[in-house]
Amino acid sequence: MLDFMHYLPTRFVFGRSAEDKAGEMVRTCGGTRVLVHFGGGSAVKSGLLDRITASLEAAGLEYITLGGAQPNPVASKVYEGIDIIRKNNLDFVLGVGGGSTLDSSKAMALGAVYDGDFWDFFSGKALPKAHLPMGAVITLAASGSESSNSAVIMKDETMEKRGLNVEFNRPVFALMNPERTFTLPPYQTACGATDIMAHVLERYFTNETCVDLTDRMCEAVLNAVIAAAHKAMKDPCDYDARAQLMWAGTIAHNDTVGVGRLGDWASHRIEHELSAKYGVAHGAGLAVVFPAWMRYHLNLKHDVARFARLAVNVFGCEMNFANPEATAWEGVERFEAFLTSIGMPVTFRQMGGDPADIPALAESTKKDAQGLVGNFTRLDTAAVETILRLSDR
Amino acid sequence: MLDFMHYLPTRFVFGRSAEDKAGEMVRTCGGTRVLVHFGGGSAVKSGLLDRITASLEAAGLEYITLGGAQPNPVASKVYEGIDIIRKNNLDFVLGVGGGSTLDSSKAMALGAVYDGDFWDFFSGKALPKAHLPMGAVITLAASGSESSNSAVIMKDETMEKRGLNVEFNRPVFALMNPERTFTLPPYQTACGATDIMAHVLERYFTNETCVDLTDRMCEAVLNAVIAAAHKAMKDPCDYDARAQLMWAGTIAHNDTVGVGRLGDWASHRIEHELSAKYGVAHGAGLAVVFPAWMRYHLNLKHDVARFARLAVNVFGCEMNFANPEATAWEGVERFEAFLTSIGMPVTFRQMGGDPADIPALAESTKKDAQGLVGNFTRLDTAAVETILRLSDR
Numbered sequence: 182m183l184d185f186m187h188y189l190p191t192r193f194v195f196g197r198s199a200e201d202k203a204g205e206m207v208r209t210c211g212g213t214r215v216l217v218h219f220g221g222g223s224a225v226k227s228g229l230l231d232r233i234t235a236s237l238e239a240a241g242l243e244y245i246t247l248g249g250a251q252p253n254p255v256a257s258k259v260y261e262g263i264d265i266i267r268k269n270n271l272d273f274v275l276g277v278g279g280g281s282t283l284d285s286s287k288a289m290a291l292g293a294v295y296d297g298d299f300w301d302f303f304s305g306k307a308l309p310k311a312h313l314p315m316g317a318v319i320t321l322a323a324s325g326s327e328s329s330n331s332a333v334i335m336k337d338e339t340m341e342k343r344g345l346n347v348e349f350n351r352p353v354f355a356l357m358n359p360e361r362t363f364t365l366p367p368y369q370t371a372c373g374a375t376d377i378m379a380h381v382l383e384r385y386f387t388n389e390t391c392v393d394l395t396d397r398m399c400e401a402v403l404n405a406v407i408a409a410a411h412k413a414m415k416d417p418c419d420y421d422a423r424a425q426l427m428w429a430g431t432i433a434h435n436d437t438v439g440v441g442r443l444g445d446w447a448s449h450r451i452e453h454e455l456s457a458k459y460g461v462a463h464g465a466g467l468a469v470v471f472p473a474w475m476r477y478h479l480n481l482k483h484d485v486a487r488f489a490r491l492a493v494n495v496f497g498c499e500m501n502f503a504n505p506e507a508t509a510w511e512g513v514e515r516f517e518a519f520l521t522s523i524g525m526p527v528t529f530r531q532m533g534g535d536p537a538d539i540p541a542l543a544e545s546t547k548k549d550a551q552g553l554v555g556n557f558t559r560l561d562t563a564a565v566e567t568i569l570r571l572s573d574r
Numbered sequence: 575m576l577d578f579m580h581y582l583p584t585r586f587v588f589g590r591s592a593e594d595k596a597g598e599m600v601r602t603c604g605g606t607r608v609l610v611h612f613g614g615g616s617a618v619k620s621g622l623l624d625r626i627t628a629s630l631e632a633a634g635l636e637y638i639t640l641g642g643a644q645p646n647p648v649a650s651k652v653y654e655g656i657d658i659i660r661k662n663n664l665d666f667v668l669g670v671g672g673g674s675t676l677d678s679s680k681a682m683a684l685g686a687v688y689d690g691d692f693w694d695f696f697s698g699k700a701l702p703k704a705h706l707p708m709g710a711v712i713t714l715a716a717s718g719s720e721s722s723n724s725a726v727i728m729k730d731e732t733m734e735k736r737g738l739n740v741e742f743n744r745p746v747f748a749l750m751n752p753e754r755t756f757t758l759p760p761y762q763t764a765c766g767a768t769d770i771m772a773h774v775l776e777r778y779f780t781n782e783t784c785v786d787l788t789d790r791m792c793e794a795v796l797n798a799v800i801a802a803a804h805k806a807m808k809d810p811c812d813y814d815a816r817a818q819l820m821w822a823g824t825i826a827h828n829d830t831v832g833v834g835r836l837g838d839w840a841s842h843r844i845e846h847e848l849s850a851k852y853g854v855a856h857g858a859g860l861a862v863v864f865p866a867w868m869r870y871h872l873n874l875k876h877d878v879a880r881f882a883r884l885a886v887n888v889f890g891c892e893m894n895f896a897n898p899e900a901t902a903w904e905g906v907e908r909f910e911a912f913l914t915s916i917g918m919p920v921t922f923r924q925m926g927g928d929p930a931d932i933p934a935l936a937e938s939t940k941k942d943a944q945g946l947v948g949n950f951t952r953l954d955t956a957a958v959e960t961i962l963r964l965s966d967r
Contacts, residue, residue: 182817184589189582195834196577282760391814393801394822405787421784424575428833429787437830440821441588 182391184442185377189435191328192354195428199358200318203233203275204240210314212372215244216266218286220278222248224320227359233277233318245269250282253456253463255337259299262289262298266313276352280324280333280376280463283317286348287332290315303334303343312349318356321365322426323464325380325434327355334455338433342453343547355431359423364436367414370426374410377430378403379467383446384439386478386487386557398438400494402429407495410523418562447555448474451565454542459533468525469532473572475513483558485509527572539569575784575834582720582828585747588821591753593711596626596668597633603707603746605666608637609659611679613671615641617713622754626670626711638662641673646849646856649732652692655682659706662858667708669745673717673726673769673856675723676710680725680743683708696727696736705742711749714758715819716766716857718773718827720748723899728850735846736940748824752816760807763819764916765857767803771796772860776839777832778840779880779950791831795822803916840948841867844958847935850928861918862925866965868906876951878902922966932962 192209194202202554207215215237217230224230230246237244247262265271266289274293276286290313292299301307317327326332330350333341362370385399406429412422432438451474452466459466479488489505492498492512496519501508517527526532529539543566553559560568583600587595600608608630610623617623623639626905630637640655659667659682669679683706685692694700710720718727723743728735746935755763778792781822799822805815825831844867845859872881882898885891885905889912895902910920919925922932936959939947953961 182814183594185586187586187588188584190579192579193833194579199577391817394795394798394818397798398791401790401794402787405790408786421575424784424834425787432830437825440586441817 183389183443185440187436187440188348189328189351191352191435193328193357194354195357195429197358197360199356200229200232200361201236203316203318204236204242205237206316206356207242207273208240208274210273210316212314212316213242214269214271215242215246215273215275215346216262216271216289217246217275217277218250218262218289219246219248220250220282220320223364224277227361227364229318230277233275245271245426250278250285252281253335253342253460254281254285254288254333255335255394256300257337257443258285259288259292259334262286263292263299266293272313273274274313275318276315277320278320279319279321282324283319283324283326283352284332284334286315286317287326288334291349300336303345308349309349312571314353316354316356317352318363319427320361320466321369321373322362322423322430323376325377325430327352327357328431328435331434333453340457342457344449345455357431359420359427362423362427363418364411365417367417369419369462369522370413371410371525374406374426374523375464375468375520375525377406377426379432379448379464379471380433381438382471383449384442384444385491386445387442388484388557389442392442395438395442396490397439400491402433402438403495404526406509406520414523445448445555445556445557447454447560447565450554451542451546451568454532454546455532458538458542461532465526468520468527469529469534469572470568472517472520472527473568475516476571477564478558479506479509479513481534481558482506488512529569534573536573539566539573576782576836578833580829580833582721582744584745584828586721586750586800586824587747588750590751590753592626592749593622593631593754595749596709596711596956597629597631597635599747599749600630600635600666600668601633603666605707605708605709606635607662608635608666608668609655609663609664610637611641611643611655611669611675611682612639612641613643613675616757617670620754620757622711622713623670626668633762638664643671643678645674646728646735646853647674647678647681647726648692651678651739652681652685652727655679656685656692659686664787665706667706668711669708670711670713672712672714673719676712676717676719677725677727678743678850679708679710680719682726684742689723693729695740696738701961702740702742702814707746709747709749710745712820714762714766715752715816715823716769718759718770718823720745720750721828723826724827726846733850735850737842737846750820750824752813752820754813755816755820758810760810761917762855763810764803764918765855766823766917767799767819767866768857768861768913768918770799770819770826772841772857772864774827774831775864776842777835777837778836780835780882781877782835785835788831788835789883790832790833793884795826795831796888798822807916838948838950840950840953840958843947844935844939844961845935847939848925848927851931851935854925858919859926861913861920862922862927862965863961865910865913865920866961867904868909869964870957870961871951872899872906874951875899881905922962927966929966932959932966936962
């Protein structure tokens with residue numbers, strides 16, 4: 182188990198009518214003039230935006246709204262938000278929507294108090310030293326952005342998609358009403374469930390030993406997501422299934438299940454290239470990449486025991502004590518079968534990929550200074566290409 | 575699943591040498607003049623106190639030390655601490671020790687900024703409206719006091735033991751070095767493991783439905799504690815077992831596994847009378863009360879399914895699908911067998927109780943305005959007496 186520091190400053194308000202606390206929570210967290218950044222028209226149509234602005238008004242707060250966040254958050258929208266914040270001297274950013282909207286809002290909150298170009302943070306040129314406080318009202322159980330230290334932004338011109346993990350990125354509050362996810366189409370619900378599972382699996386696949394407690398917590402979240410995803414797909418208005426997914430999405434990505442272990446994160450890096458290239462939803466891209474990543478490591482026979490454990494404790498496989506590797510492979514197959522059952526693509530072509538792109542995608546996948554990505558094993562460009570080819574079946 | 579608010583402001587520093595961060599963390603949290611409150615001589619003998627004061631000095635902080643916290647924290651020590659804080663104009667309380675020391679420190683931090691008697695908070699006469707910031711350095715994995723909203727104090731004269739759950743009670747930081755628990759005798763290690771399990775079980779036994787995710791997380795923590803307790807008993811210097819126990823103790827009692835559900839807490843209330851009367855360790859008292867509480871509810875056939883689930887998912891029982899009640903009972907027996915295997919008493923007399931005291935203990939157990947205690951079922955004095963008699967076998 183690794184030494185760690187853990188600090189989670191987000192105030193969670195979870196349940197029916199959570200959004201009505203917007204004004205009170207902004208005040209509690211010191212905001213007075215608010216940029217309300219939201220996504221598509223659904224926040225307007227559903228009446229959510231009205232509820233939020235009414236709550237801000239009731240608390241005597243001034244605000245400006247900015248709509249039009251994109252499914253893959255683009256830098257141009259961030260510049261627009263920063264401009265509005267500066268011109269109007271705003272002191273709080275409230276993101277209303279899914280992960281993309283929240284990530285854009287995080288980037289605005291960092292960029293508004295920085296003299297240079299906010300992209301400096303995402304390109305690795307500079308580290309943020311301050312931010313405006315930022316709150317979240319979520320409408321999608323997926324990204325965990327409502328309390329994670331992550332934000333991912335895509336540069337419009339180059340379609341580079343880059344992530345930034347800093348403590349400043351954690352929202353000061355998160356308002357979470359599962360009812361707000363009732364109107365999500367099944368495909369988006371499934372993408373969200375897959376994203377949540379991937380956030381847990383990235384942490385689960387570690388070489389750190391003696392992490393029994395967090396191993397078990399990871400398995401608990403995975404099992405709960407599998408059970409709830411099926412229910413929410415069948416009945417989109419099943420409050421309790423939506424509630425399980427929503428809270429699972431939060432703890433999957435705020436290190437509640439990840440302290441003391443070094444996660445992998447190669448699948449996320451590889452996926453960013455797929456969603457940037459093909460505009461595919463992040464969850465769908467992960468459904469293609471993660472099983473292939475597993476196959477790659479099982480071919481290497483890297484920590485077969487951990488794969489077998491996952492197969493038994495999460496995917497309900499019976500342990501083959503004489504041949505744990507067989508159990509491990511069965512687990513990967515059951516994972517893919519689960520993903521297929523909720524309507525996710527699991528091969529490169531199902532996702533709409535062109536195999537001819539694979540070498541370029543492997544090449545452009547962001548690596549570290551050593552030209553490698555991932556921690557469970559360290560992957561070079563050739564290894565990433567192998568993984569993408571394993572997804573092309 | 576119930577609506578909830580959740581906010582955990584504690585900054586965790588976990589791992590080897592965590593105590594060396596004392597000065598830095600006090601500074602980060604705004605302290606300048608520190609009361610260092612510690613327990614018995616072990617913090618001195620082990621060199622822990624020296625490490626902490628050296629760290630405070632290195633950070634340029636003034637401090638006064640106050641030793642002598644008792645295993646069951648007494649009000650007189652709290653008055654002493656409050657007096658020192660006021661006379662010396664201190665602005666931060668740092669508790670160093672186990673749950674009793676931390677609970678006393680919490681009471682000092684509340685009482686020092688209150689005009690009346692701090693006991694008003696524990697007797698229910700007043701609610702705290704302010705506090706001094708309070709940090710924790712823990713030497714025992716048990717109470718979860720390092721990030722819980724709880725404190726329990728005993729009045730010296732009357733031996734009344736009363737708890738107070740308020741958000742002000744959450745430490746602003748917790749320094750957690752598992753090595754600091756290597757010197758604990760096996761009996762104390764076992765008491766700690768039992769206390770941790772009880773904190774989870776109090777939350778696990780709820781009538782709330784659709785709490786699958788937190789059910790599974792509760793089971794994860796229980797399983798991890800069972801595995802680690804045996805290892806730590808066998809090899810007190812097993813860092814990883816100690817680390818699992820230490821982090822389990824924290825998340826067992828800071829609502830990481832308890833959000834969205836109403837816990838029971840009758841066993842804790844009943845146990846407070848036992849430790850006040852017989853001076854028995856809290857964990858040992860819980861080992862006697864909790865299985866009896868379970869027997870009482872199984873006799874009532876109250877939510878047999880939940881008991882069967884616990885039996886299968888935590889105590890390794892095979893599900894008797896034709897007779898879930900048999901599985902449920904087997905789970906209780908295995909729980910008791912586990913407690914016995916780590917050296918805990920499981921009957922009233924093993925603990926040193928005198929059965930003649932039972933009616934008075936049932937009578938004095940703190941009830942609410944309706945004269946009842948607990949939530950899984952609501953217990954009156956007669957029911958508490960029945961539970962205590964079930965523990966006298």
